[in-house]
Amino acid sequence: MGTTARHGTRTRNAIFAPLEEVGRATRVEQRLADAIRSGVLRDGERLPSEAELAAMLGVATVTAREALVALRAQGLISTVRGRNGGSYVTRARLHDPDAQAERLAAMSLVELHDRGTLHVVLLTGCAEVAAERADGGDVDVLESLLPAAGDTDPGHWRHADAELYLSLAALSQSARMTRQVVALEADFGALLRQPLGTPEFQELTRACHEELFAALRAHDGDGARTAVRRQLAGALDELALLRASQR
Incomplete structure (x- = not known):
C-alpha cells in the first residue's frame, strides 16, 4: 500500500x-x-x-x-x-484569506483562547496515543507530508499541516477521536494556520514537526505531546498578535 x-x-x-x-x-x-x-x-x-x-x-x-x-x-x-x-x-472557496481575517477580527480573546485550548488538549492527546501505536511506516507517511526545503508557499504549508494533524489523529486508531479532530479542524483549523503565511513560522513548524517525528519513532509520548504543544502554542500566540494588529 x-x-x-x-x-x-x-x-x-x-x-x-x-x-x-x-x-x-x-x-x-x-x-x-x-x-x-x-x-x-x-x-x-x-x-x-x-x-x-x-x-x-x-x-x-x-x-x-x-x-x-x-x-x-x-x-x-x-x-x-x-x-x-x-x-x-466544492471546497475551493472555504479558505478565503479575507474571510479568515474578518473572522479573527470579530473573535474575542476569550473565544480564541477557548478554541485554542481545545485544539491543544485534543491534538496533544492524539500525539501521545500515536507514540504508543505508530510504526516506522506510519512516521514515514507523516514525514512525507512536510513541504520540501525552500518551499515557502503558504498554501502548501497550510495544506500539509492540516494533513499531518489529521493523519496523527488517525494513528490513534480511534474512529471517535479522529472524527473529533476532523470536526475541530473544520471549525478552527483554517484560522489557526494563518501564521503559516510567514517563512519564520514555517521554520518553527518544521522544527516542531521534526521533533514530533523523532518522538513517535522512539515511542516517546511525552516528547510527542511537547512537540505538538509547542507548535500549536506558537500558532495561537501569532494569531493573538495578528488579531491585535487588526484593531
Missing part, C-alpha cells in the same frame, strides 16, 4: 463508519460537512452515491439524499448528471 493510501485510509474509515444509531439527515450532513471543511474530502472529489452512503453510514437512502441536498444548499458539493455524474466536493 502506498504512503498516500495508507495515510488516508484510517481517516476516511472514521468518516464513513456507521452512525451509532439510525440518525437524521442532519447528523450525516454534519459529518460530511466537517470532512469537507477540514480537507479529509478534497476539492473535486466524488462522493459515494446515495445508496453507497446509506449503506456505509447505516441510514436510510432517503436520509443520505436529504443530507446531500443540504450540502448542496451550503455550496459544499455540486451534482453532475449523466454517465459520469455524481456529487462532487
Whole structure:
C-alpha cells in the first residue's frame, strides 16, 4: 500500500463508519460537512452515491439524499448528471484569506483562547496515543507530508499541516477521536494556520514537526505531546498578535 493510501485510509474509515444509531439527515450532513471543511474530502472529489452512503453510514437512502441536498444548499458539493455524474466536493472557496481575517477580527480573546485550548488538549492527546501505536511506516507517511526545503508557499504549508494533524489523529486508531479532530479542524483549523503565511513560522513548524517525528519513532509520548504543544502554542500566540494588529 502506498504512503498516500495508507495515510488516508484510517481517516476516511472514521468518516464513513456507521452512525451509532439510525440518525437524521442532519447528523450525516454534519459529518460530511466537517470532512469537507477540514480537507479529509478534497476539492473535486466524488462522493459515494446515495445508496453507497446509506449503506456505509447505516441510514436510510432517503436520509443520505436529504443530507446531500443540504450540502448542496451550503455550496459544499455540486451534482453532475449523466454517465459520469455524481456529487462532487466544492471546497475551493472555504479558505478565503479575507474571510479568515474578518473572522479573527470579530473573535474575542476569550473565544480564541477557548478554541485554542481545545485544539491543544485534543491534538496533544492524539500525539501521545500515536507514540504508543505508530510504526516506522506510519512516521514515514507523516514525514512525507512536510513541504520540501525552500518551499515557502503558504498554501502548501497550510495544506500539509492540516494533513499531518489529521493523519496523527488517525494513528490513534480511534474512529471517535479522529472524527473529533476532523470536526475541530473544520471549525478552527483554517484560522489557526494563518501564521503559516510567514517563512519564520514555517521554520518553527518544521522544527516542531521534526521533533514530533523523532518522538513517535522512539515511542516517546511525552516528547510527542511537547512537540505538538509547542507548535500549536506558537500558532495561537501569532494569531493573538495578528488579531491585535487588526484593531
